[in-house]
């Protein structure tokens with residue numbers, strides 16, 4: 001594959017399960033780095049991943065991974081890893097045994113497989129526990145073993161389907177830190193899916209937002225969160241003058257408790273609010289960002 005080419009390409013992907021349209025003419029590219037697919041349940045995140053993994057064939061359209069056809073090219077399998085959403089671990093064997101086996105399945109000779117399994121378990125902080133049966137592990141530890149089996153054969157690209165599913169806040173934090181570390185230390189590019197905006201915002205460089213089988217946004221994470229930030233303000237007096245000054249600036253104003261939520265046409269919303277406050281001579285009591293919930297975001301995005 002020539003350098004500079006995207007790592008993944010989706011071209012007009014459509015996937016139907018009977019009458020259900022899981023993906024509807026979706027096109028995007030994914031480059032080096034960490035990319036998040038964000039969407040609510042049923043948005044089409046897992047279906048997209050499974051097409052890239054060659055586990056599902058699209059009804060129409062084309063998917064390429066590392067320059068090769070996803071659905072037909074077996075060579076690509078050796079260069080990608082997959083952490084499925086659901087539990088897939090054997091409970092009776094130790095993490096060391098399981099990962100050594102997975103590395104051998106990927107073609108490593110036995111001694112190299114053992115070394116690589118131990119290195120990968122060290123990377124996720126499970127080296128000390130590696131000879132214990134997986135059945136006795138906590139949810140967080142099992143998630144880390146799932147991540148290990150996606151990494152053990154040293155792939156160029158990994159697909160992580162809801163890697164923080166079932167984790168408490170501390171476990172989520174650890175998993176997200178580990179994902180960044182995986183990219184930084186091993187140079188492995190990542191596509192992770194999540195229904196939690198905070199996960200994607202903290203971890204990813206770029207974001208794809210899906211809704212009902214459609215791609216509704218693709219771009220840099222920083223840009224997306226700036227765009228979706230709204231400002232909450234409360235003033236002591238001159239509310240009417242302030243509302244008029246804001247309206248003249250074309251921002252959207254919604255009454256919110258004792259104050260207003262203001263949403264700008266772009267990231268300049270703070271400038272508009274500052275200028276309107278000065279013009280209306282309205283003494284500010286409180287001001288701060290108000291993040292929109294994911295569900296609210298989707299209401300604004302045309303399908």
Ligand SMILES: Nc1ncnc2c1ncn2[C@@H]1O[C@H](COP(=O)(O)OP(=O)(O)OP(=O)(O)O)[C@@H](O)[C@H]1O
Nearest residue numbers: 017020021022039040041042043044045046047048
């Ligand atoms: N094997 C299947 N047979 C029928 N419908 C399916 C199948 N797999 C997925 N679907 C449907 O396709 C749509 C997209 O599902 P998909 O699993 O890709 O969504 P998702 O964004 O990954 O959500 P989740 O996190 O809930 O899995 C949903 O409406 C789902 O019910």
